Amino acid sequence: xxxxxxxxLFLFVATAPAAVLTIGNMxxxxxxxxxxxxxQGQELEVSLEPGEHRLFQVARTPVIAYESAGKAARFQxxxxxxxxxxPAGDGFGLQGIELAGTMPATDDIPATAPSDAVYTVKVKLxxxxxxxxxxxxxxxxxxxxxxSVTETFEKQCRVKFEVVGSAEWxxxxxxxxxxxxLKDFASKVPASADYLxxxxxxxTLLNKGQELAKTPEQLIQAGCLRGPLGRHLLLREYITRSxxxxxEMLIHxxxxxxxxxxxxxxxxxxxxxxxDGRSDRKEVRAGLDPLNLLVVGIWVEQLRGGxxxxxxxxxxxxxxxxxxLYKTLQNVYPEDTLPTAFIAVLNKKEKAExxxxxxxxxxxxxxxxxxxxxxxxxxxxxxxxxxxxxxPEPIEALPSVGPVVPVNPSDPREQSIRxxxxxxxxxxKLHRQQPKDQRLRSDELTADFVQTAAVIAGQMPExxxxxxxxxxxxxxxxxxxxxxxxxxxxxxxxxxxxxxxxEFGERVAFLGTPTMRYRRDLCxxxxxxxxxxxxxxAKEAEAVGMTKELLDSRKPSGFSFAxxxxxxxxxxxxxxxKEQPKLLDQFQAGxxxxxxxxxxxxxxxxxxxxxxxxxxxTPEDPRFQKAIGDIRQRVSALSVNxx
Ligand SMILES: [Zn+2]
Numbered sequence: 001x002x003x004x005x006x007x008x009l010f011l012f013v014a015t016a017p018a019a020v021l022t023i024g025n026m027x028x029x030x031x032x033x034x035x036x037x038x039x040q041g042q043e044l045e046v047s048l049e050p051g052e053h054r055l056f057q058v059a060r061t062p063v064i065a066y067e068s069a070g071k072a073a074r075f076q077x078x079x080x081x082x083x084x085x086x087p088a089g090d091g092f093g094l095q096g097i098e099l100a101g102t103m104p105a106t107d108d109i110p111a112t113a114p115s116d117a118v119y120t121v122k123v124k125l126x127x128x129x130x131x132x133x134x135x136x137x138x139x140x141x142x143x144x145x146x147x148s149v150t151e152t153f154e155k156q157c158r159v160k161f162e163v164v165g166s167a168e169w170x171x172x173x174x175x176x177x178x179x180x181x182l183k184d185f186a187s188k189v190p191a192s193a194d195y196l197x198x199x200x201x202x203x204t205l206l207n208k209g210q211e212l213a214k215t216p217e218q219l220i221q222a223g224c225l226r227g228p229l230g231r232h233l234l235l236r237e238y239i240t241r242s243x244x245x246x247x248e249m250l251i252h253x254x255x256x257x258x259x260x261x262x263x264x265x266x267x268x269x270x271x272x273x274x275x276d277g278r279s280d281r282k283e284v285r286a287g288l289d290p291l292n293l294l295v296v297g298i299w300v301e302q303l304r305g306g307x308x309x310x311x312x313x314x315x316x317x318x319x320x321x322x323x324x325l326y327k328t329l330q331n332v333y334p335e336d337t338l339p340t341a342f343i344a345v346l347n348k349k350e351k352a353e354x355x356x357x358x359x360x361x362x363x364x365x366x367x368x369x370x371x372x373x374x375x376x377x378x379x380x381x382x383x384x385x386x387x388x389x390x391x392p393e394p395i396e397a398l399p400s401v402g403p404v405v406p407v408n409p410s411d412p413r414e415q416s417i418r419x420x421x422x423x424x425x426x427x428x429k430l431h432r433q434q435p436k437d438q439r440l441r442s443d444e445l446t447a448d449f450v451q452t453a454a455v456i457a458g459q460m461p462e463x464x465x466x467x468x469x470x471x472x473x474x475x476x477x478x479x480x481x482x483x484x485x486x487x488x489x490x491x492x493x494x495x496x497x498x499x500x501x502x503e504f505g506e507r508v509a510f511l512g513t514p515t516m517r518y519r520r521d522l523c524x525x526x527x528x529x530x531x532x533x534x535x536x537x538a539k540e541a542e543a544v545g546m547t548k549e550l551l552d553s554r555k556p557s558g559f560s561f562a563x564x565x566x567x568x569x570x571x572x573x574x575x576x577x578k579e580q581p582k583l584l585d586q587f588q589a590g591x592x593x594x595x596x597x598x599x600x601x602x603x604x605x606x607x608x609x610x611x612x613x614x615x616x617x618t619p620e621d622p623r624f625q626k627a628i629g630d631i632r633q634r635v636s637a638l639s640v641n642x643x
Contacts, residue, residue, distance in 0.1 A: 017301040017305045019057070019080060019106070019301075020079065020298060021062065021079055021082070022082045022083065022291075023048065023064075023085070024052070025048040027087045031047070031066065031068075032046065033046055034064070035063070036063045037058055037060070048085070051285045053156065053289065053290045053293055055294065055296070055297040057113055058077070059113035060110070060111050062079065064077055068092050069090040071091075080103050081096050082096070097328075100328040100331050101324040101328075103324055104320045117158070118154060118160050119160070120159075120161075121161050121303075122196065123146065123161055123162070123164065124197050125143070125146075126168065126169040126199040127142060129170055129199070131202040138200070146163050148247055149161060149247060152287050153254070159258070161254065165195075169188055169189060171201060171203060181201055181203075182225070186226075191231035200236075201237060202238050222235065222239050222252070223235045229257065235250065238458075238459075239275060242277075242279060244279040244280050249274050252270060255296060259296055259299040261329050261333075262338055264434075268285075268288055268289040269288065270288055277447070291325060291328060291329055292329070295325050298322055311346055323346060323347075326343045335433060407499065407503070409497045413464045416457070416461065417468050420460075420468045420476060423456040424472070424477070425510065427452045431510075432510050432512070441513065443515055443518060443593040446515060446593055449477055451589075451590050454587035456468070469577070470531055470574055471531045471535065472498075473530065474534075475498065479508045479511055482524075484496065490536070491532065491536070516566065523566075526569055526573075529541050529566070529567040529569075530570035530573050531570075532571075533571040533574035541571045545563075549564050553608060557606065558605065558608055559605075560604075560606065561605065565597075572635045576643075580643070591640070597638075598635060
């Protein structure tokens with residue numbers, strides 16, 4: 001009898017919601033500290049690597065103790081507050097992140113914290129929709145992915161995902177947009193109170209002759225769900241071919257399910273666009289930023305209690321706490337539409353309407369963003385006031401663009417090219433939203449655009465993919481009017497059919513400076529030649545390049561073998577893709593500029609007509625032919641041409 005009641009008491013204590021707080025490390029050093037008033041009065045010794053953030057379950061008065069630069073520090077912390085270690089003097093100091101409101105009193109928080117138990121979110125997998133892989137294969141892959149994601153969540157916030165089953169589903173071909181597909185999924189797979197239904201679709205969301213995406217952002221929308229704790233989550237398997245991007249995509253969408261919104265910080269999985277290629281970089285730590293981590297922690301504590309199934313079940317005090325945090329996240333990142341949507345759900349005190357899918361698109365870019373605020377981090381916990389450790393630069397005023405009038409080509413090939421061009425514009429806008437010092441630039445920016453073009457082109461009807469990619473890239477990365485105002489009507493008309501004047505203006509305003517081998521002109525030569533080759537043929541495109549250089553020899557710029565090399569490399573890409581269309585799939589996982597264009601640093605440039613004649617004679621001269629042969633050899637030695 002005694003034993004039973006003791007067990008019952010223990011269970012009760014273990015499931016009562018605890019308070020939470022987050023501690024992150026934004027310094028360059030590993031920090032260690034002791035945290036007390038966690039889990040049954042124990043003291044926890046914690047070590048955080050640079051960039052690591054963790055959530056802790058705490059009682060009413062947690063105390064932290066650490067040593068920095070030979071000095072001991074000890075502070076009482078406030079529950080429901082995000083803290084970070086930031087560089088200070090020779091060591092580091094602890095700071096609280098300023099919130100956009102006062103947190104409610106702590107009366108409801110237990111004086112002793114419950115044990116540090118892991119909370120398990122059960123999921124059931126639904127695959128097969130358009131997936132050419134066998135059931136065994138996709139199920140194995142999806143299970144592995146969940147196992148890997150669980151590692152991240154378990155370490156950061158003691159949450160586990162357990163796959164409890166799998167099944168197939170097939171979507172209605174009439175559902176085209178991610179939100180429509182989610183609705184279809186939810187109508188076919190009944191909502192379960194026991195598990196989250198995660199659907200995967202491998203369908204390309206564009207069918208022959210149809211422009212399905214209503215906005216360019218929808219082309220990169222990786223997942224769709226119905227707000228916090230919605231019972232269905234849909235993921236687009238083939239929006240990327242990179243497995244590490246798929247992992248981050250899953251972290252991102254599962255965090256949305258647990259209440260997280262977007263972050264301006266490019267080093268977390270809550271950045272707006274997880275398909276930006278960062279997943280493949282070693283220095284990027286998959287996981288959540290301190291504020292979203294705290295939000296997720298609060299939702300999970302409510303779930304842990306077992307009485308909360310949706311937003312309408314939250315207690316008033318929890319609602320207030322989440323309100324403060326969502327407002328803070330909104331201040332930090334005003335362009336994100338999600339905090340507003342989630343606040344509305346909290347305050348409506350009702351479940352999201354059936355069929356209502358949250359718009360989890362990247363936020364729309366406003367005309368300006370003067371309301372952008374820095375993350376203010378006062379020395380809430382520490383005695384000394386130190387500078388803001390990591391402050392996302394305020395988003396600079398964005399270029400203003402007049403009303404953008406879309407064109408609407410009826411030809412499927414033109415439509416496919418248009419999708420790529422519009423996605424490059426959308427991508428460029430996303431880049432512009434990033435803090436200046438974190439933006440991709442030069443060759444990296446070009447590589448990102450090439451990858452974007454490959455991903456989007458891969459969703460087009462097969463017979464148009466190459467054109468969509470090459471011509472889309474040629475138009476998309478060119479900010480001159482060399483294609484738009486081309487003397488050849490076939491080129492000019494095509495460009496104008498896929499991009500209106502106002503869309504051109506919009507794209508150029510956001511494009512930035514994509515380069516190849518760190519030169520803007522080489523990038524233009526390359527992409528324009530690749531596009532011309534697809535429109536006119538390889539020989540004709542090479543001839544156009546040669547003619548241009550010969551004409552340039554009479555101008556101050558002079559004849560450039562470097563430009564010519566970029567032209568030939570662009571044309572070679574066309575030839576290669578014609579032979580091997582599958583190469584485009586490889587580009588979807590990313591490609592380096594050095595794989596596309598050889599080094600041209602040692603090639604002669606700026607040759608006047610006189611000097612060109614003296615050194616190379618006419619284009620038929622063996623000396624000139626030798627120089628051209630050298631260029632061709634460089635181009636054919638590129639790894640991409642050897643594949
Ligand atoms: Zn998102």
